[in-house]
Amino acid sequence: MRECPNCRAEIDPSEKYCPECRVGLEKYDVREAVRSAEERQYNQGRWQRAERNPPQRESQKQDSSRREFLAGFGTTFILGSGVVGWFALPEGSDRPGKPAEDFIEALGERDFSEANELVHSEATIGGAGTAWDVLSESTGADVMYEVRKISFVDSNLIEEGEKRAVVAVTVNIDAGIDETEGDIRLVMRKDNDEWRVWNIRA
Known part of the structure; x- marks a missing residue:
């Protein structure tokens, strides 16, 4: 069995492409592998940050402002x-x-x-x-x-x-x-x- 130099998955020696990451094995460039790994790491970090801090939709902002206004208005006497x-x-x-x-x-x-x-x-x-x-x-x-x-x-x-x-x-x-x-x-x-x-x- 061979090991994919990009994702380290075990692959059959006869395969020309890794079944996991679809990288061509015969003409595989090590620099491309490093770049792909860095991109995956960067994207993973972005997804994690997005999950922790989901963007607020415009409708949510309007609802929030409306609630604050009504709350303030409701306390007037x-x-x-x-x-x-x-x-x-x-x-x-x-x-x-x-x-x-x-x-x-x-x-x-x-x-x-x-x-x-x-x-x-x-x-x-x-x-x-x-x-x-x-x-x-x-x-x-x-x-x-x-x-x-x-x-x-x-x-x-x-x-x-x-x-x-x-x-x-x-x-x-x-x-x-x-x-x-x-x-x-x-x-x-x-x-x-x-x-x-x-x-x-x-």
């Missing part, structure tokens, strides 16, 4: 009438969005003194302490757990008039072993030509 329109907030202290963001950030740090400076002098909100309670109660977090931190995430301008505006602010509420993210609405009104928090809607 806006109550009241539907949103009329959403607009990116321009930067600048003369816009209603800036004091709204600063108010939430101060509230998140429990700096009620700074937060109260951003509350309208005739506000119906009742002060920063009341705002903290409204945010906590809107998630039910204060019922089971203590609210540890309220963090500003993002904001959008829903409506803006000459003296009144509504800003939707996305906040993250950390209740210790659980976190909730959702949108609240800050009703802003002019106070001495400066935007201040008039009311909060959860």
